[in-house]
Amino acid sequence: MKSQDIRKQFLQFFQDRGHLIVPSAPIVTKDDPTLMFNNSGMAQFKEFFLGNGTPKSKRIADTQKCLRVSGKHNDLEDVGFDTYHHTMFEMLGNWSFGDYFKKEAINWAWELLTETYKIPKDILYVTVFEGSPEENVPFDQEAYDIWKGLIAEDRILLGNKKDNFWEMGDQGPCGPCSEIHVDIRSAEEKALVPGKDLINNDHPQVVEIWNNVFMEFNRKADKSLEKLPAQHVDTGMGFERLCMVLQGVQSNYDTDVFTPLIQKIESITGTKYNSKAANAEEEKVNIAIRVIADHVRAVAFAIADGQLPSNGGAGYVIRRILRRAIRYGFTFLNTKEPFINELVAVLAAQMGDFFPEIKSQQSLVTNVIREEEASFLRTLDQGLILLNDLMISHTEQLSKQKLEIAGDYIFKLYDTFGFPEDLTALILKENGFTYDKEGFDAELKKQKERSRGANEVAKGDWVILTEGNTETFVGYDQLENEVKITRYRKVDSAKDGVLYQIVLDATPFYPEGGGQVGDRGVLKSINESIEILDTKKENNLIIHTTTELPENVAGSFTATVNAKVRQDSESNHSATHLLHQALRSILGTHVEQKGSLVNANYLRFDFSHYAKVTDEELQQVEDFVNARIQEHLPLIERRNIPFKQAVEEGAMALFGEKYGDSVRAIKFGNSMELCGGTHVKNTADIWFFKIISEGAVAAGIRRIEAITNDAVKNHFAAQEKALDEIKSALKNPQDTLKAVVSLQDENARLKKQLEQLLRDKAKNLKGELAAELQEINGVQFLAKQVDLDATGAKDLAYELGNLGTNLFIVLATAEAGKPMLTCYVSKELVAAKGLNAGQVVRELGKYIQGGGGGQPFFATAGGKNEAGIPEALAKAADFLR
Incomplete structure (x- = not known):
């Protein structure tokens, strides 16, 4: 059976x-901190198990994209080394929310596997919970008795x-x-x-293929433990493992889920995947191909769902997965050019x-992966150079008996430059080195503890x-409401100390979502006023964070949103729709x-392009948005309309967002989008839109930052003040622009004159310094501080270099208190004496608290310690x- 048919049969069975x-x-979560x-398959249904929402049906089935690479469920380091992680x-999965329970779940699971899929009963085993006296x-017994009627x-x-x-x-x-486990030996x-x-x-x-959880x-x-008010069923069956069983192969990677990717990798790299490797070298190739075939799926779908690789949070995890594949x-397929991006087309098909x-995001996903590959391959090249320099320096410093490099050196390569530890270990071993593994692990542990400690809650x-x-949300229509607290809890945060989270029955506070920050404000009673620091959504609950609880949590309160902050946020949020x-x-x-x-101060908008x-295009964009503001377009808001109807009427839905059957559509003129955020009542309330910056975020992704309303007024005021100060500094000329251009022209002329003077000075110094050259071990050597700038020192070094073919020169400058070392080595000495200018300046740069590099025959290093x-x-x- 083809994998597509296996998936369809599962869904049809439960339908x-x-x-x-x-x-x-989406593979990336939005409202679950x-x-x-x-x-897992149940993640999108957590609110129903927690009792915070009502499902569309008491019986649901689906196939869910899952990612296990962080936290409690982390399979990353196993991937590639075995054939089933x-x-x-x-x-x-199939789900029952307070409907059927163990009898139906077990019987249907057995029927699907043995009658529909026709898996032989004699290769199946089942497990049931043995009980826990301490819990x-x-x-x-109930599950055991049901199974007794189905299996020996x-x-x-x-x-x-x-396990159970x-x-x-x-x-x-x-x-x-x-x-349910299967034995396919x-x-x-x-x-x-x-x-x-x-x-x-x-x-x-011998693997588990299906788990039936009885909540x-x-x-x-x-x-x-306490009993839930209702009993639920939560099941999950590994699709890839099921395909392995039904397709009669011994590995997930031998199924048609992975074989098209593997064949493409073989074609690109000129390698061969052999599931029964004959030796260790073949197995290394196998592992690499499995890693790449697996990881490209995770990375591609995460990007398609809106998560770009980055240096923090979920984006860092995606970057780490991709870099592992690269x-x-x-290392093992000898690929020095980007190629993983070519696998996206196979996935899409x-x-x-x-x-x-x-399919719809194929171009974006391909471009992002290609750029990430190119960037990390450059990092690998840089890391190889640094590692080579490290081995050279340690060969001189360490005894021949024990060429061991300290763990903190290796950790710096890993932490600062992103150079993988295992690749470092491999290269060191090939060159006769070892490293202090315990020292590296200690540094890594410190880093993890710092990170964990800061985020522990x-x-x-x-x-x-x-x-x-x-609980309901009334914040679209009012910023103040009489409320009661329906639940609360205490939170101990390593970062923020003791906090409290409360839920209100009818809150006007908007919870963070759709890019818009959560509302702040106050909760008042007759006797006290408590500040609401932030508002977020978690498993369908709107949660308000405070530093204290009211004296009487069962009392009545007035919840009031900070109107100014909300209005400024709304102005920026509505502007993002017009910008789009x-x-x-x-x-x-x-x-x-x-x-x-979107917050009260500015807006940030990332988009595919x-x-x-160009500056001309940015001006057109700015003019377009301001034209819509000047048209005084009213907000047309439609709540609780069917998702399909909204899209058919032209509303834009964003990839990576999870939409329900009923949605809210926002319209200003011809701009219509699905959005849960708050907005101005009329575009005139935005006042003015001003772009502050535009730049790249990732391959094919640009970012615009902009401001509206009071922030624009403050921006214009600051610009006017700066212009007045410029005029004053220029003695209030009649034409300020003309005066600035004239000043620039004069500066350019003087700069050229100064450069010529310094070149002349360098030539004059050549004769003086030539007399100071001294011979050390057959090499003409000079180390001298000179009164030149960096360019002059370079010119002087090359002038001196023309005097012979066995010169080793180090010049120091300190223009404006900024120390700089310049090293020149005759090219003939690079090979003959093993001298390397880059290595020289990296070593000597430590004395001026800096560093640098360059070519073997010429290099420079800057620092901050002139002394x-x-x-x-x-x-x-x-x-x-």
């Missing part, structure tokens, strides 16, 4: 049994809490689970070791029918004051929003001794 089929949520990525994978949770008892195994009790996280819904292998002895033992052909409990902050190609985002249990899902329309009108309809930030936006020049010059001769 026939009353399940609503829903699309996969506890997760960077969707790491992945970064991105599909999770087939006061009994053996799952010797194939029903008992599982412990680690599933938890959403440290807190939240959880319950016992029943897993040969008859000979089965005769040697029974399959039941290999369950949950990481055997590549019965809620894990509290004190780790105790590194394996670089293979998966685009079911996941249309990879401990959340208490919700204290429920009002039962039921009663302007860019599509002026640059082309290929422009799509790729991210935004293949080139720098270190004499010592640097004194040490220069050591390179000849």
Whole structure:
């Protein structure tokens, strides 16, 4: 069976049994601060398990794109080395929200596997929860009895809490689970070791394919369990593993989920994938190909869902995955040019029918990956140079018996330059070096602890004051409302100390979302006023953060939004919609929003575009937006309209956003977008729109930053003040521009004259310094501080270099208190004596608290410690001794 048919059959099976089929949520989470990525099929349904929302149907089925590369579920380092772990994978699942329970879930799972997919019963095993006395949770007799009617008892195994009790996280819904495992080994292998002895033992052909979780409990902050008011079913089946079983192969990578990618990698790199490697070298190639085939899926779908590689958060994780793939190609497939981007076309052809985002975003994804590849390959080249210099310097300093490099050196290469530790270790080994692994690990641990400590948050249990899902948002229509607190909890944050989070029954506070920051304001009663620091959304709850709780949490309060901050944010948010329309009108309809930030001070808008936006185009964009402002366009808002209808009427939907069946559409003139944020009532309220900057964020992604309203007024006032100060400095000329141009022309003339004087000075110095050359070990040597600028020192070095073919010269300058070292080595000495100007300035640069580099025969280093020049010059001769 082809993978596309396997997926379709699963969904059809559950649709026939009353399940609503829903699309996969984006791989990158938006409204769940506890997760960077969707790491399981149930992630998009957390609000229903928590009781914070009502599902569209009590029975749902889907296939969810999942990513397990961070936090509790992190499979990254296993990927490639075995054949069944992945970064991105599909999770087939069926769900019951307070409807059917164990009987139906187990029977349907067995029917689908053995009757629809026709998997032989004699290769299947199942597990049930053995119970946990310390948790006061009994053996799952009900699941055991159901399975007894379907499978021989010797194939029903008992599982412990680690394997057969599933938890959403440290807190939240959880319950016992029943897993289905498959043994696809040969008859000979089965005769040697029974399959039941290999369950949950990481055997590549004895693997779990389906987990049926029975949500019965809620894990509290004190780790105790309480019964949920309703019982739910949460199942997940690994799509790739199911394909392996049904296609009769021994590895996920031998299925048609991966073979098209592997074949393309083979074609590009001229290598061969052999699932049964004959030796260690072939296995290294296999691992590299598996890593690349797996990782490109994760990276491509994350980018298509709106997450660009970056230096922080989820973007850093995506960059790390891609760099791991590049590194394996670089080291084991000998690829020195970008090639992973070429695999995106294979993915689009293979998966685009079911996941249309990879097809529609194919060009963007390809460009971003290509640019990331090129950038990291440059980093690898730079790292190789630094590593080579490191080995050269340590060869001189360390004894021949123990060429071990300190761990902090290796960590600096990793942390500062992004050079992978394992690649460093490989190169060191090839050159007869080792490194202090424990020292490296200690530095890495310190870094992780710093990061973890800054972000650590401990959340208490919700204290429920009002039962039921009663919370609403009224902030579109009012900035003040009479409210009551429905629940609250305490939060201990390593960064911010003790905070409290509260939920209101009818809040006017807008929660952060769609790029717009959360509202701030106050919560007042007769006796007290409490500041609301921020508002966010978590699993469908609008959560308000405060530094204290009211004395009487059950009392009545007035919730008041900071009107000025909200209005300024609205002005910037509405301007982003007009900006989006302007860019599509002026640059082309290929422009799509790729991210935004809207706060009270400014707006930031990221969009897809293949080139720098010219000054003329930026002016056209600015004029377009301001024309819409001058037209005084009223806000036309439509709430709770069907998603399909809104799109058919022209509303723009953003890739990577999760939309419900009913949506809110915002329209100003011809600009119509789906949006949950708050907006001005009329474009006139924006007053004026001014672009502050435009630049690149990633390949094919540009960013515009702009301001509106009071920020523009302040900007114009600051510009006027600066102009007045310029006029005053120029003695108030009648024509300021003409005076500035005249000043620039005069400066250019004087600069040319100065450069000529310095060149003449350098020529005059040549004769004086030639007499100061001294011979050390057959080399003509000079180390001297000269009263020149950097250009003059370079000219002087080359002038002296014309005197012979065995010169080693180090000149120091300190123009305006900025020390600079210039090194010249005759090219003949580079080979004959092993002298390297780049190595010289990197070493001597330490004395002036700086560094630099260049070519073997000429290099420079800048620093900040002028007092270190004499010592640097004194040490220069050591390179000849």
